[in-house]
Amino acid sequence: MTETITKTTTETKAEVTFASLGFANSILHALNAAGFTKPTPIQEGAIPAGLAGRDVLGIAQTGTGKTAAFALPILQQMAANKLHNRRFATRALILAPTRELAAQIEADFKKFGAGLGLNTVLIVGGVGRTGQVNRMSRGADIVVGTPGRICDLMNTRNLLIDQCQFFVLDEADRMLDLGFMPDIRKVVAALPARRQSAMFSATMPTEISGLAEGLLRDPVRVAIASVSSTPSKIAQHVHFVDAGGKRSLLASLLKDPSFTRAIVFTRTKRGADKVALQLSQEKISAAPMHGNLGQNARQRALDAFKSGEVRVLVATDLAARGIDVTGVSHVVNYELPNEPESYVHRIGRTARNGAEGIAVAFCDATELAYLNQIEKLTGIKMHVAGGTRPAHAQGQKPARHPDLVVRKVKPRRPQYAGAARSRAA
Ligand code: ADP
Numbered sequence: 001m002t003e004t005i006t007k008t009t010t011e012t013k014a015e016v017t018f019a020s021l022g023f024a025n026s027i028l029h030a031l032n033a034a035g036f037t038k039p040t041p042i043q044e045g046a047i048p049a050g051l052a053g054r055d056v057l058g059i060a061q062t063g064t065g066k067t068a069a070f071a072l073p074i075l076q077q078m079a080a081n082k083l084h085n086r087r088f089a090t091r092a093l094i095l096a097p098t099r100e101l102a103a104q105i106e107a108d109f110k111k112f113g114a115g116l117g118l119n120t121v122l123i124v125g126g127v128g129r130t131g132q133v134n135r136m137s138r139g140a141d142i143v144v145g146t147p148g149r150i151c152d153l154m155n156t157r158n159l160l161i162d163q164c165q166f167f168v169l170d171e172a173d174r175m176l177d178l179g180f181m182p183d184i185r186k187v188v189a190a191l192p193a194r195r196q197s198a199m200f201s202a203t204m205p206t207e208i209s210g211l212a213e214g215l216l217r218d219p220v221r222v223a224i225a226s227v228s229s230t231p232s233k234i235a236q237h238v239h240f241v242d243a244g245g246k247r248s249l250l251a252s253l254l255k256d257p258s259f260t261r262a263i264v265f266t267r268t269k270r271g272a273d274k275v276a277l278q279l280s281q282e283k284i285s286a287a288p289m290h291g292n293l294g295q296n297a298r299q300r301a302l303d304a305f306k307s308g309e310v311r312v313l314v315a316t317d318l319a320a321r322g323i324d325v326t327g328v329s330h331v332v333n334y335e336l337p338n339e340p341e342s343y344v345h346r347i348g349r350t351a352r353n354g355a356e357g358i359a360v361a362f363c364d365a366t367e368l369a370y371l372n373q374i375e376k377l378t379g380i381k382m383h384v385a386g387g388t389r390p391a392h393a394q395g396q397k398p399a400r401h402p403d404l405v406v407r408k409v410k411p412r413r414p415q416y417a418g419a420a421r422s423r424a425a
């Protein structure tokens, strides 16, 4: 029987603290320094289970604190059980769908585990593998990576996971979208049977529940408010505008100084480059961020955005997941996504850590059906801030957008996912 813990984000139990969960002092100290005063609902549900050695299935949208929910129990158990590492072997493996997300998770492990003397290695694509191989040669306590490069190092036996005690699959639904399932199956097949596993996903399509069944043993299921419930602290506006009018609308909106730090989402990488260039031409500091850029360029763009040097980040959905920047005042959907869940993830980049945020959508005639899908999923009708809502848009089939490239990567068999890897890992 699977035990289910269901929580909503509004539910609070004042008596649960990180100290009462029994963490080591150095971890409590790091949490305190990071400003984590009390666990979020998913942490409250997942941490006791993780500490007790149970497998966890966590269902929660982004921004709910999943990283600490899986990282803290692993760190605590490692703190209590120091081992000498085998060359190229790791004791914990965390898989994430994008490089940024993996880097963010690795940084969190380092932050919370600062006093524990653990060896953490980041293994992602887009950068040379030699440094990663060198780091693995000393053996690792924790490896965080993207599926493609992880498989790559496993193939050359520069990463050994046969004695891995902890395995985490983060953002499983995103992995599925990106075509990583064959890589993931390969990783799971190489793990020892005796291990503790956790899987996190914002949604639970059939493929993901199937994967969970194969991956997790008698899991504690922790579900918090579904992906369709957008954070209420985000005001959602829509402008009905011709495709040709989007450029000048964006420029005029960004004249408003209340747009202190904005992320503009486009549907394609090419679109992101184009919009960033156009903004630069309007003397608005902007940088593109998408999967075609090298890892260093992506990190530079993100750092410049975090520091405030760049006011507008123009991103695709792929890049969106790893972005955790506080103080994003506005999210602009320059083009609406064809998957309504992506909209929820996009606007979740603002209003983080309890702040307020504004989401602005640009909707042209080809996107009305997307807008309908989004409003159906969120249950919230967007406030019309410009143009007029067409009367007969209901039930219209999604039109094929001229810019729309083929986005779904079909898992390839029997040899695995070269294409998906070069796209995202
Ligand atoms: P998710 O993986 O669910 O998207 P993250 O783990 O990235 O969420 O956390 C989202 C943000 O919330 C991060 O900035 C993180 O530092 C912060 N956060 C997480 N847990 C807590 C907590 N208990 N107290 C305060 N801030 C937290």
Ligand code: MG
Binding pocket: 062, 063, 066, 067, 170
């Ligand atoms: Mg996360």
